[in-house]
Amino acid sequence: MQYSFHFGQVVSYLPDLLSGAFVSLQIAFICFWCGMAIGLVWAIALEFGGRPLRGLARAYVSFFTNTPGLVQIYFIYYALPDAGLLLSSYQAVVLGITLNAGGYLTLILRGGFASVHSSEIDAAIALGFSRTQQILYVVLPHIARVLFPPIGNKFVLMVLGTAVAGVFGVEDLMGRTINANAESYRTIELLTMTACIYVALTVCATLALTGIGMALFGKRVRFET
Amino acid sequence: MHFLEIADLSAAYRNVRVLRSVSLNVARGEVVSIIGPSGSGKSTLLRALVGLMTPTAGTVRLGGETVDYSDPKSLRALRDRCAIVFQQFNLFQNMTVLRNVMITPVKIKRRPVGEVEPEARALLTKVGLADKMDAYPSQLSGGQQQRVAIARALAVKPDILLLDEVTSALDPELVQEVLETIRLLAAEGMTMLAVSHEMNFVREVSSRVALMNGGEVIEVGEPAELFERPTSARTREFVSKIIRAK
Amino acid sequence: MIARVLQEAPAFFTGYNILFLLQAMGATLLLSLGGCLVGSTVGLGLTLVRASEAGALMPARVAAWAFVEFFRRVPPLVVLLLVFFASNLLRGQISLFGIAMIGLCLVATASLTEIIRGGIESVHPAQWESAESLNFGYLRAFFWVVLPQAWRVILPPAISFMLLFIKDTAFASQVGTLELTAAGKILTTKGFTAALAYGSVLILYFLLSTALAGLGNWLEKRIAFPGNR
Numbered sequence: 001m002q003y004s005f006h007f008g009q010v011v012s013y014l015p016d017l018l019s020g021a022f023v024s025l026q027i028a029f030i031c032f033w034c035g036m037a038i039g040l041v042w043a044i045a046l047e048f049g050g051r052p053l054r055g056l057a058r059a060y061v062s063f064f065t066n067t068p069g070l071v072q073i074y075f076i077y078y079a080l081p082d083a084g085l086l087l088s089s090y091q092a093v094v095l096g097i098t099l100n101a102g103g104y105l106t107l108i109l110r111g112g113f114a115s116v117h118s119s120e121i122d123a124a125i126a127l128g129f130s131r132t133q134q135i136l137y138v139v140l141p142h143i144a145r146v147l148f149p150p151i152g153n154k155f156v157l158m159v160l161g162t163a164v165a166g167v168f169g170v171e172d173l174m175g176r177t178i179n180a181n182a183e184s185y186r187t188i189e190l191l192t193m194t195a196c197i198y199v200a201l202t203v204c205a206t207l208a209l210t211g212i213g214m215a216l217f218g219k220r221v222r223f224e225t
Numbered sequence: 226m227h228f229l230e231i232a233d234l235s236a237a238y239r240n241v242r243v244l245r246s247v248s249l250n251v252a253r254g255e256v257v258s259i260i261g262p263s264g265s266g267k268s269t270l271l272r273a274l275v276g277l278m279t280p281t282a283g284t285v286r287l288g289g290e291t292v293d294y295s296d297p298k299s300l301r302a303l304r305d306r307c308a309i310v311f312q313q314f315n316l317f318q319n320m321t322v323l324r325n326v327m328i329t330p331v332k333i334k335r336r337p338v339g340e341v342e343p344e345a346r347a348l349l350t351k352v353g354l355a356d357k358m359d360a361y362p363s364q365l366s367g368g369q370q371q372r373v374a375i376a377r378a379l380a381v382k383p384d385i386l387l388l389d390e391v392t393s394a395l396d397p398e399l400v401q402e403v404l405e406t407i408r409l410l411a412a413e414g415m416t417m418l419a420v421s422h423e424m425n426f427v428r429e430v431s432s433r434v435a436l437m438n439g440g441e442v443i444e445v446g447e448p449a450e451l452f453e454r455p456t457s458a459r460t461r462e463f464v465s466k467i468i469r470a471k
Numbered sequence: 472m473i474a475r476v477l478q479e480a481p482a483f484f485t486g487y488n489i490l491f492l493l494q495a496m497g498a499t500l501l502l503s504l505g506g507c508l509v510g511s512t513v514g515l516g517l518t519l520v521r522a523s524e525a526g527a528l529m530p531a532r533v534a535a536w537a538f539v540e541f542f543r544r545v546p547p548l549v550v551l552l553l554v555f556f557a558s559n560l561l562r563g564q565i566s567l568f569g570i571a572m573i574g575l576c577l578v579a580t581a582s583l584t585e586i587i588r589g590g591i592e593s594v595h596p597a598q599w600e601s602a603e604s605l606n607f608g609y610l611r612a613f614f615w616v617v618l619p620q621a622w623r624v625i626l627p628p629a630i631s632f633m634l635l636f637i638k639d640t641a642f643a644s645q646v647g648t649l650e651l652t653a654a655g656k657i658l659t660t661k662g663f664t665a666a667l668a669y670g671s672v673l674i675l676y677f678l679l680s681t682a683l684a685g686l687g688n689w690l691e692k693r694i695a696f697p698g699n700r
Binding site for chain 3: 063067068069072074080083084160161163164166167187198199
Binding site for chain 2: 595597598600601602603604605606607611615616619620
């Protein structure tokens with residue numbers, strides 16, 4: 001194999017890639033919070049809604065968690081214009097990742113609701129907490145603590161998931177890598193650098209989340225990714 | 226010459242000296258109990274003996290042969306002659322009681338199943354669990370599990386049995402059945418080195434008692450001597466605490 | 472959009488196209504199963520290395536750790552592209568399917584190693600010690616005592632991952648492999664409306680995924696209940 005690695009040539013792309021990484025983080029952030037909103041809506045629907053609403057929620061979750069995000073975005077970007085919805089690649093990607101995340105987050109949130117034990121609520125009732133107080137001081141903190149690791153984990157996975165944006169030409173980390181590659185032909189070095197940036201992103205995200213977890217909940221919250 | 230000779234055994238765990246020059250001898254057929262406060266190194270001693278922790282200094286001789294804890298062959302030979310029963314979570318949860326007892330002789334010592342099975346069944350009957358041979362550990366009480374663990378240890382036909390606080394994790398009503406089994410073994414002449422908190426039992430069954438504290442052996446003597454006329458201040462302190470607790 | 476879909480449907484759902492889609496679906500299935508199989512097997516091997524304590528294996532343990540930590544944190548798309556371009560350097564002609572398989576196996580192995588390792592670590596250390604004190608040796612203790620008990624902890628996240636993995640295979644389309652997503656793209660270039668093409672692809676993925684999820688559920692129930700407790 002005759003190939004010599006020339007990392008020197010691609011280091012000049014680093015600033016560009018790093019700004020791309022920043023865009024990736026932005027996308028992850030936006031999609032995460034919007035996805036949480038969707039997840040919350042469906043999780044509440046599943047918990048408190050009537051039959052048809054629950055059926056709708058299940059259909060949504062089932063569809064978005066059983067099909068690839070990439071194809072979902074293909075559909076949004078290429079098929080929806082026929083129905084009148086013409087989106088830019090950035091918009092299509094954000095919409096697609098959001099809807100997708102909404103499905104998974106619904107599942108995670110449902111798990112959290114289910115984890116509250118009646119004994120805790122019984123204790124609160126016995127101590128004279130009103131319904132609102134029960135929810136505020138017992139139920140919500142418990143759910144938050146239980147949900148923090150899986151939701152944090154999902155966020156980190158979403159950071160990796162933003163790579164799909166590059167397929168559609170969005171100028172995120174992946175997109176800029178593809179552009180840079182067209183110029184430089186030093187593909188392996190470029191891709192390796194990009195891979196390392198993704199690793200760095202996820203490590204930083206995990207550390208940040210662990211820090212937030214410790215600050216909010218004390219030392220006991222462990223992180224998986 | 227004693228059967229088990231421990232001379233100046235030392236061990237460290239994460240830079241803490243957990244055993245400090247421990248010396249103790251056990252003769253054939255003797256039951257030596259080790260007592261002492263928590264953290265005194267009693268369990269550590271047993272674990273070091275069986276090679277779960279590598280000693281940093283000292284020697285151990287079993288039946289006249291010195292054990293080389295850095296040599297796998299020597300370790301294997303040691304474990305053929307010296308079996309240990311732990312405080313809890315002993316039994317292999319994924320195997321039936323019978324298989325737990327049979328697996329070592331059959332798979333490790335490569336003896337034929339036809340030979341091992343009747344022996345295993347006899348052992349389980351001896352510890353009073355003849356009707357539980359096809360049960361899984363999770364279906365047994367703590368006392369029953371410990372008796373199976375003893376049977377499993379006996380299945381390798383050890384020359385000496387190490388018992389590491391085998392009743393400490395049991396509910397009070399289950400302790401007696403295990404002590405009964407140990408009593409039986411002692412009467413049959415099994416050489417045993419037991420760490421225990423059951424003082425009455427210790428007095429009744431042991432030929433000698435050793436008190437440990439801070440990783441050292443403070444005093445060794447016959448039960449009556451040690452409990453009634455202790456020579457060391459530490460021993461006096463410990464004994465008085467137990468007496469008061471009774 | 473619906474009007475166009477209905478209009479083109481008859482031309483779209485020809486035997487040829489349907490066969491084409493099914494073949495592509497077969498490729499996706501193969502990639503998914505192959506990735507999971509290789510991932511689990513190699514993952515088991517890596518876990519064996521990582522859980523060992525032999526001093527001599529330290530470099531291997533570090534290598535295994537580095538491999539897992541790296542490939543878990545890189546998007547599958549990047550891994551596939553790396554494999555694609557790396558394979559171009561080697562004179563050997565690896566098929567596009569092979570490239571996708573290699574890339575996906577790398578991703579699956581990293582994740583499954585983590586999951587298996589988690590299961591092994593969940594088994595109480597006393598089980599290892601009991602086995603050791605009975606002269607079992609590392610491998611026997613691992614396979615006869617610890618792994619059988621680790622299954623119950625390993626299986627749910629493993630199945631969960633495998634279902635996610637099916638969706639990861641879609642990225643193989645970006646390196647030219649002819650799997651289901653690529654089939655959708657090809658059909659659009661043939662002139663069919665994207666709604667039909669990608670819509671059908673979505674439905675096929677849905678069917679595949681729910682079928683395998685059902686299989687996974689069945690497996691979980693069989694392994695985690697009486698018979699193995």
